[in-house]
Amino acid sequence: MISEEEIRHIAKLSRLEFSATQLEKFQKEFSAILEYVENLKTVNVDGIEPMAHSVKVANVFRNDDPEIQGTRLDDNKKLLELAPGTEGDYLKSKSVF
Amino acid sequence: MEPEKLSIKEMHSGLVGKDFSAEELARFFLDKIRKEDGEIKAFITVTEDLALAQAKKADEIIAKGGDIPMLAGIPCAIKDNIFIEGVKCTSASKMLENYVAPYDATVVKKLKEQGAVILGKTNLDEFAMGSSTENSAFFVTKNPRDTSRVPGGSSGGSAAATAAGFCKFALGSDTGGSIRQPASFCGVVGLKPTYGAVSRYGVMAFASSLDQIGPFAKDAADCQTVFDAIKGRDPLDSTSLDSPEQKERLDIKGLRIGIPKEYFVKGMDKEVERTIREAIGKYEKMGAKIVEVSLPHTEYALPCYYIIATAEASANLARYDGIKYGSSEFNNPEVNGLLDVYVKSREKYFGSEVKRRIMLGTYVLSSGYYDAYYKRAQKVRTLIKNDFEKALSQADVLLTPVSPTLPFKIGEKMDDPLSMYLSDIYTISINLAGVGAISMPAGWEGDLPVGMQIIGKPFEEDKMFQAAMAFEEKK
Numbered sequence: 001m002i003s004e005e006e007i008r009h010i011a012k013l014s015r016l017e018f019s020a021t022q023l024e025k026f027q028k029e030f031s032a033i034l035e036y037v038e039n040l041k042t043v044n045v046d047g048i049e050p051m052a053h054s055v056k057v058a059n060v061f062r063n064d065d066p067e068i069q070g071t072r073l074d075d076n077k078k079l080l081e082l083a084p085g086t087e088g089d090y091l092k093s094k095s096v097f
Numbered sequence: 098m099e100p101e102k103l104s105i106k107e108m109h110s111g112l113v114g115k116d117f118s119a120e121e122l123a124r125f126f127l128d129k130i131r132k133e134d135g136e137i138k139a140f141i142t143v144t145e146d147l148a149l150a151q152a153k154k155a156d157e158i159i160a161k162g163g164d165i166p167m168l169a170g171i172p173c174a175i176k177d178n179i180f181i182e183g184v185k186c187t188s189a190s191k192m193l194e195n196y197v198a199p200y201d202a203t204v205v206k207k208l209k210e211q212g213a214v215i216l217g218k219t220n221l222d223e224f225a226m227g228s229s230t231e232n233s234a235f236f237v238t239k240n241p242r243d244t245s246r247v248p249g250g251s252s253g254g255s256a257a258a259t260a261a262g263f264c265k266f267a268l269g270s271d272t273g274g275s276i277r278q279p280a281s282f283c284g285v286v287g288l289k290p291t292y293g294a295v296s297r298y299g300v301m302a303f304a305s306s307l308d309q310i311g312p313f314a315k316d317a318a319d320c321q322t323v324f325d326a327i328k329g330r331d332p333l334d335s336t337s338l339d340s341p342e343q344k345e346r347l348d349i350k351g352l353r354i355g356i357p358k359e360y361f362v363k364g365m366d367k368e369v370e371r372t373i374r375e376a377i378g379k380y381e382k383m384g385a386k387i388v389e390v391s392l393p394h395t396e397y398a399l400p401c402y403y404i405i406a407t408a409e410a411s412a413n414l415a416r417y418d419g420i421k422y423g424s425s426e427f428n429n430p431e432v433n434g435l436l437d438v439y440v441k442s443r444e445k446y447f448g449s450e451v452k453r454r455i456m457l458g459t460y461v462l463s464s465g466y467y468d469a470y471y472k473r474a475q476k477v478r479t480l481i482k483n484d485f486e487k488a489l490s491q492a493d494v495l496l497t498p499v500s501p502t503l504p505f506k507i508g509e510k511m512d513d514p515l516s517m518y519l520s521d522i523y524t525i526s527i528n529l530a531g532v533g534a535i536s537m538p539a540g541w542e543g544d545l546p547v548g549m550q551i552i553g554k555p556f557e558e559d560k561m562f563q564a565a566m567a568f569e570e571k572k
Contacts, residue, residue: 007456014411014459015418015436016452017444026453032515033457037400037470043477050475051482053306053336054531055293055555060335078199082422093420094427094435 001031100125101262105171105319108265112159112170119155119170123148123214126172130216130263138238139248139258141177142185143217148172155212167322169212174258174267177218178225179310180299181205188301189233190223192423192446202299203334204268204310204327211326216264219254223448224414225275225303227251228520231511232450239507242284242544246504249279252313256283259313266314266323270300272307273402274499274524277536280313281499281548284538286320286565287313289524291555292531293338295324296331304409307402307528317537317565324558340556347493347563350384354564355492359395360523365501372540372547373498379571380496390488390495394480398526399518401481404461404474405529411458414451417443453514478529485530489554494564497523499536499548527552535561537568 007027011018018026076089085092100108100122111117127145134140155170175181178188180198182205187193201209208215222232230238230253238253240246241261248257252269256279259267269276271289280287288311295310302308312323330339356377361370381387419425419442426432426441447455461470488495500520510517527534532555539549553561 010456010460010463013463014452014455015415015439015443016447016455017440018452026456029453029514030456030460033403033453033518034460036515037404037461039400040397040404040473040477041469043394043397043473043480045473045476045480048476048479050472051479052475054482054529055336055338057293057336057338062332075199079422082196082199084419084425084427091420092427094433094438096435 119152123152139254140217166211172214174264178301203296222251225251249282251275274521280536282504284546286537291533296334298333302413304406321562343559352385353492355390355495368542376539392484401477402525407458495552
């Protein structure tokens with residue numbers, strides 16, 4: 001069973017937080033799921049290439065032209081309106097430290 | 098007039114022949130949704146203004162005459178994780194409860210250009226994570242065939258809306274079965290296209306190497322009409338490709354239908370197995386050649402999927418940080434510092450299944466576990482893809498069940514995430530392999546539909562549709 005400490009560590013990496021009761025429930029569910037995926041360790045994968053994608057596409061290059069992307073100049077404003085904090089044409093953030 | 102019973106082609110003829118106008122149709126379906134969706138709850142947002150504006154546009158296109166697009170004036174619904182400019186797009190998450198899409202998804206743009214009438218946005222499992230639509234942060238959608246049961250998921254709203262006759266077709270997204278399983282549970286036809294056949298631009302990313310947008314409709318012909326309208330390469334999605342033209346007509350006589358032996362071993366409901374075997378028998382009577390094929394890595398597909406899909410999801414959902422968009426604790430005076438904005442916003446506005454998957458994905462990608470889990474899963478994925486290539490070289494299409502069970506009761510699997518995951522056992526390998534598959538009713542068990550899956554070679558959707566239509570005609 002995965003330890004509570006490990007769960008807390010993964011939560012921190014995930015930028016998530018859990019209450020003590022949630023943590024306990026989560027620990028159980030998480031352990032069951034991990035136990036299930038352990039099954040993969042029995043497959044022989046020697047010499048097998050890992051696959052990230054099912055279609056073979058090479059890198060696609062194009063000019064960084066806003067018209068191709070279907071964006072317009074007024075989109076900036078539209079995108080800024082979606083943010084909880086802005087100043088001028090910038091997104092606002094809280095202090096990092 | 099009973100517009101909900103017409104096929105898309107019949108409706109098109111009616112519109113072109115001026116038997117009814119697109120506006121009349123739009124009002125008919127909006128009215129039906131108003132009266133009946135209180136019980137089904139397929140829609141999160143009904144877009145009446147947009148529907149009537151599109152209907153007006155369609156009527157103008159029709160009045161002008163000439164080449165009238167097949168979907169002009171045809172009413173449809175869109176899963177609420179696909180962008181329509183200026184319309185709320187929530188992904189059924191508290192995180193995006195008030196988020197308004199800033200642009201159109203490519204598929205929506207294509208539908209709008211044809212003059213399709215968009216009636217609204219449909220319910221789903223939060224961020225498309227689930228198999229029953231019960232993980233929606235807002236409400237549970239009911240199966241129109243039996244309202245005590247789930248419609249399947251994650252595109253449960255789109256499947257239910259199509260089955261209930263609220264629209265002529267709907268769009269969904271499918272990462273591990275999210276179109277095919279709800280199509281099966283609601284007794285409609287759904288297509289998970291070959292990966293790359295349809296642009297993903299404007300669909301909220303869950304697992305980018307697995308996600309595809311696809312159509313729901315009442316029958317295979319309608320489903321194909323919608324697929325033809327949305328497919329094709331898009332410069333805005335570098336993974337999208339044009340499907341090569343398929344001129345060859347498929348003949349059921351001599352068609353090799355592969356039956357993967359590993360899919361008929363254990364854990365399947367008796368009713369499902371019987372119905373699928375009857376369907377295989379029908380094809381045989383039509384002259385198809387039934388061949389047994391093997392997909393030896395079948396039992397590893399589900400664990401492989403839950404590593405790859407969650408890993409990708411944990412990265413994709415990192416964008417919800419309470420800074421750029423979405424619900425946020427940014428303006429909460431008790432929240433101090435950037436990290437606190439991230440953590441408090443995500444803690445408050447993500448649901449428990451989403452958190453579970455972000456956690457699992459983060460774990461399998463974390464230092465010390467990457468090789469053991471993620472990289473190993475990617476190798477197993479190669480083996481699964483090889484299995485499909487081999488099986489599809491011995492057969493023209495494969496035929497399997499969609500779900501091991503009949504539609505289950507609302508609440509039945511909510512306390513056991515693993516048993517919920519198992520309901521995708523026959524659908525997830527298809528996403529891992531990147532091939533396409535149609536889900537369609539194979540038969541009925543009382544009032545409940547049993548779905549079968551027709552899997553084809555990459556970009557051979559036309560062949561799959563022809564095989565599906567031959568079965569429909571035979572019924």
